[in-house]
Amino acid sequence: MRRFFVLLSISSTLLSAVFAAVDFPTCLANVRNGLFGTVGGRDNHGNPVDISNATAITYELCLTACGAGPEPFHWSVFSQQFSSWLLPWLALVSQLPFGSNDKLDNLDSVLLTIGSPALAAYSLALTVLNGRWIARRFARFTYPNVRRAIRIFNNLQQAPLRVVKDDALLASLVVLHQNDEWWIELDVWLNDTHSWSISAVTSIAWVVIAYVFTVVDSFTTDLGPSIQANGQAVGSLWLWLLPIIIGWLMISPKCDSVRLSSMIERANGIAYVATDDGNIILARHSGTEERAVELTIVEVDPLTRDEKCTAPIYNYARFLPWVMAVEEVCEAFHGASDHSYNHLSVDPAIDWVMIDRNQQPHERNRVGNRRQLEEYCRPLRAREIRSRWGPNVFSRMAIASSLAMALQWGTAGSAIVVAWFTPTIGLGCRSASYIVYAVLSTIVWILLVSSSILTHYATMEPLNHWEQPVKDWIIRAARLTSIFLRRLGKTIATLNSIWIFISCMFQLSNSYDRCYCNGDVFWLQGRAYNVIQLVADDLAGMKGAWLGGVFLAAGVVVIYVGFVWVRRFVQ
Known part of the structure; x- marks a missing residue:
């Protein structure tokens, strides 16, 4: 019974609103006929006019003559x-x-x-600017796979990216010729989409x-x-x-979280890493679960919740972490390019194999132990102290x-x-x-x-x-x-x-x-x-x-x- 009275009250309210609807043309006609006095007539610029010639009326007269309700709803x-x-x-x-x-x-x-x-447009513009920035950032490097690195990390802007340098994981990925297949396969997989x-x-x-x-x-x-x-x-x-x-x-944008995780896992399954004694083994046999390039899609900290969401509108939250991850990779390619340009092998005991300048370094010059790989990926010239924010972030x-x-x-x-x-x-x-x-x-x-x-x-x-x-x-x-x-x-x-x-x-x-x-x-x-x-x-x-x-x-x-x-x- 109580619900019935509530529904009855709501229905009566709606019906009263319908019946209280205003017909402004009829209202104006009544005003012009002098039913509501001779004061309050206006032209369409708000100037007082004779009530019989009015095309507009004051707000007070509108309330008196027409009421406070809206015009009737017309479905058509x-x-x-x-x-x-x-x-x-x-x-x-x-x-x-x-x-x-x-x-x-x-x-x-x-x-x-x-x-x-505004946020959607901001994230999209940042994504476009980042693509241009990473291409120019890596343009001066000549080491193998650098072009693939540009495409891969540009396509990973929608992913919560993590780059690991410990245990020469990143250095191995950049330098070892056994990892060329990793770059080729991941590049192909990430670009195999049609939107x-x-x-x-x-x-x-x-x-x-x-x-x-x-x-x-x-x-x-x-x-x-x-x-x-x-x-x-x-x-x-x-x-x-x-x-x-x-x-x-x-x-x-590559934003399917399942597909992205699958691609990275498949690629990391064929990644190699150097050991302390100079052996080259598959990373999955190295005794550690970490890889040089990882996705941290699983949410473990409420602070980084938006960063973990792969929808492109959240690129605003991934912008600064992505730039810092790319900078780690950039430094590794910088060091490897410097050493390669100066004809320096990863292992100093191995002589440089002379090849055409436009060709990739010989495989013999791209192997070494863990410590040698890490040293090879450090630029020859001392670099300026890196900012915690990354280069050119505020201009972008x-x-x-x-x-x-x-x-x-x-x-x-x-x-x-x-x-x-x-x-x-x-x-x-x-x-x-x-x-x-x-x-x-x-x-x-x-x-x-x-x-x-x-x-x-x-x-x-x-x-x-x-x-x-x-x-x-x-x-x-x-x-x-x-x-x-x-x-x-x-x-x-x-x-x-x-x-x-x-x-x-x-x-x-x-x-x-x-x-x-x-x-x-x-x-x-x-x-x-x-x-x-x-x-x-x-x-x-x-x-x-x-x-x-x-x-x-x-x-x-x-x-x-x-x-x-x-x-x-x-x-």
Whole structure:
């Protein structure tokens, strides 16, 4: 019985909302007839006019004459706007790269992407910049397998990478000719993927065609009766998803955790390592479980949880650890290249076998014991003290941040412009909801990038013995702060993704079409007024703003996709 009364109460509330719906054209006609007095008439710029000529009314008169409720819900208008402006984007979300075995982790990555397009764009831009950086970083080295190393470690950006130098594991992998097969096989396996599927191309084409057609249709049809439910702003707001999907398809990220682990395990099964007496044995027979290149996908520390997730959006969390791992490999190739260039064998007792300069060193010059291999992988010239952050990381972070902000605020700004210049001109419920979305997206990006920096600081050991150890309480504070920022950022991202979906539904279903929202009350305050009937000048100015919004959103999308294409293919 109690449940019955609750349902009855809810039903009566919904029915009262339906019957309290506002018919603004009828309301304006009653106002013009003088049913509510002769004060409160306005033109569409907020100037007082005779009530019989009014096309707009003050907010106070709107409440008195029309009520505080929204316009009635029209299924035909909603279904058309929803299927044209929002549904294609929701369908395109399925083309985002995932990779985790845990469905909840995949859901988290979707909510994080929708809740913070800035973070998604930042991770993608970092991935592209890293590919360019590693190619230039290794360009001067001439030792065998260096080109394969570039491709392999570039493809492992989506993996929680760990490089082990102990017991000459890394030196053996770089120098020993027996390990050439390791580099060849892993390079082939990692590049044996094809991401441009028919499904992906069809989804992208559908979204692009739907967006173009609906934009053209919005400029060529009469929008008077459904002007506030028009999805022009909604379409521009979601346009960021297009370059993110296209960018990841260009890169083809290797993010399937099971497949990645299988590839590394198979490759490590044929890896060789040198012993103290100079014998070369399979690494799996060396008595240790460690390998030169490992993946630490299993989560053992909550501090590095995001780093373990292989979805590409978490590349922001793997950026600094990945750079440090690549630097270890870079140093090994640097030392081996220096010694090879000077015709020095791994074992000093073995004479250098003269071959053509363009050929690989002879196999005899690439064998030795464990100590000799470790010494061979040290550069001949003393190197500067390595930074705990890695080379050029902050310049890449700055470039990626600029691109992320441009894409986020370019698309959101387009939506804001469209809503702002749709009469009544000013900051209303629609434009404010888009600003909230973009601001929260930016906050999430700041929180999670800050968390990744603190995580790296808390986990990175000092590189020099003479460096003063960091006090334990500072490390603990960094750990706790990092975990707090990460959880806070992901919570805000989840709420933001729910918020923008609800906001778009309100936009398309006329829920925002009420006196308060149409009058831009919290922006105009006491000067608030509601435009009810559009005139020719309004349509011209409004469509000009819409056109500017479309060009703004399309422009930042083209710039971002162009950046990814140039950096990805012109290396």
